[in-house]
Amino acid sequence: MAMDPAYIEQIKRLMEWEAARSAPPEEFPHLPDLPAGRYTSQEYYDLEQQHIWKKSWLFAAHIDEIPEPGCFMKWENTGTPVIIVHGMDGEVRAFYNTCRHRGAPVVTEEKGRAPRLMCGYHNWTYKTDGELVGVPEKQDFTGLDMSCRSLIPVKCERLGNVIFVNFDDDAMPLKQWLGPVWNDWEEFQFDKIKLAARHSFDLNCNWKVAMEANMEVYHVPFIHPETVAPLVDSKRNVNTMFPNGHARMLAPAPHETDREHVRAVDSPPDWQEIDTVGELGRTCTQSYTMFPNWVSPLSNYFVPPLVFWPTGLNTTRLELVTMALDWGDGPAPDLWTVPDDSKPNGRDMSPIILEDTQFGEMIQKSMESDGFKSVPLSYQEARIYSFHQSCDKMIGLDNVPEHLAVEQVIGEEWIYPNDPRVSQMEQLQAAE
Ligand code: FES
Ligand SMILES: [Fe+2]
Incomplete structure (x- = not known):
């Protein structure tokens, strides 16, 4: 216009x-x-x-930095560890880069591409939409509801190819x-x-x-x-x-x-x-x-x-x-x-x-x-x-x-x- x-x-x-x-x-x-x-x-x-x-x-990224489904990048410009993920479903999302187990980073590389995100500490595994789908030796956790342990999202929207995030859910x-x-x-x-x-x-x-x-x-x-x-x-x-x-x-x-x-x-x-x-x-x-x-x-x-x-x-x-x-x-x-x-x-x-x-x-x-x-x-x-x-x-x-x-x-x-x-x-x- x-x-x-x-x-x-x-x-x-x-x-x-x-x-x-x-x-x-x-x-x-x-x-x-x-x-x-x-x-x-x-x-x-x-x-x-x-x-x-x-x-x-806040300006976070350009889609060219995570062009394909599965691409992800760390974003820490505010000091808070965040990852921007181009989901396997094509949607771009942001999450705290914080494992729901004991807080280790889910992603340690600056950038990468993978169909799943896996925490290096005990290999908890997440889908690119944040859902927790893998917990080794799950039988030893009592009452662990995996559906409540998805990665915590950060609000994420796009203006065309430019990706913005906001830490305020509201x-x-x-x-x-x-x-x-x-x-x-x-x-x-x-x-x-x-x-x-x-x-x-x-x-x-x-x-x-x-x-x-x-x-x-x-x-x-x-x-x-x-x-x-x-x-x-x-x-x-x-x-x-x-x-x-x-x-x-x-x-x-x-x-x-x-x-x-x-x-x-x-x-x-x-x-x-x-x-x-x-x-x-x-x-x-x-x-x-x-x-x-x-x-x-x-x-x-x-x-x-x-x-x-x-x-x-x-x-x-x-x-x-x-x-x-x-x-x-x-x-x-x-x-x-x-x-x-x-x-x-x-x-x-x-x-x-x-x-x-x-x-x-x-x-x-x-x-x-x-x-x-x-x-x-x-x-x-x-x-x-x-x-x-x-x-x-x-x-x-x-x-x-x-x-x-x-x-x-x-x-x-x-x-x-x-x-x-x-x-x-x-x-x-x-x-x-
Ligand atoms: S802290 Fe991530 S699997 Fe334990
Ligand atoms: Fe100037």
Whole structure:
């Protein structure tokens, strides 16, 4: 389903309006400072662990990693041992990688393929749908009801070829979680895109410090003068906030840049274009946050998410993923990493990602010092503020101690489809 042409026109008019304004939109709230403790306190980290990571839909895998029935892979990006299994019946499921006997891992390899999953400790055996079907010397267990000892499932759903999990049995369906984003993303052919690259890198800062480097355009002219700046007119950027903490940033190329030309130079012709992508995805730099930890600039060539995983209070694993349509016999496209033999996995972060990650460790050290008190954010950085509001909502407003909380100043009136900027713009234009 393509984006509504009237909506595209509205966004384009909003871009010009954003560039012309001399102050934040009239009704836009003042953003109070974010407390530093949100990045440095064990207390807030524990709340995130308990709520955000246990209740949100999280990117787990691409179907290309477990393409055939019987394929399985370990997935431990949240620290909890999980396996993603392509069932013999074709269904993709997730389970705790935890034997129902004495808790040994059912799977020890990173990846594999087998019609049954067998725990190595005492050989309890499970079908790929989780059912326990084999217990050696079962006669010595009294009253063991095998039907009650299936692997414990983790909620698992797909957006086309992309697999998401949620540890909350009561979580809303993925489609509902994504809401309007689900519709926006239809033009990117998630059911056809293949996994081209997936590499991870360890960073020495809180996951939010790392992620926030990718959630505003304010930094673009300064950090990326050669790389991103020629493509992104940060003044014409339009942020849109969606329900459940998701958001979109849409920035056109500067008027003097011919974006179609840049794309043609940028993107080798043998990379297949996603031809259903509409005008905005084709001509603008857009970036979607999927709450809590996925940031992706989807375009007519790639769906390349950056995914941020806390590995500790001040350490983060950054996953750099490129998904694209079939690239034929040529090398798989990789938007974010470059070959580097000196690195353990043979890859290094690309220049743009090195630019974005360069300050993370130093920011973290500062935040932990007495030299850092709180974070003032501008209107251009509202996507970050709104993300923090969503973090607190997910934790539960009553659960966040006052000294760590953000004020919920961005109200529903700013959440899509509401947008006070539109009427303000229209009034202004009517007056002209
Ligand atoms: S712990 Fe798995 S069979 Fe005993
Ligand atoms: Fe950046």
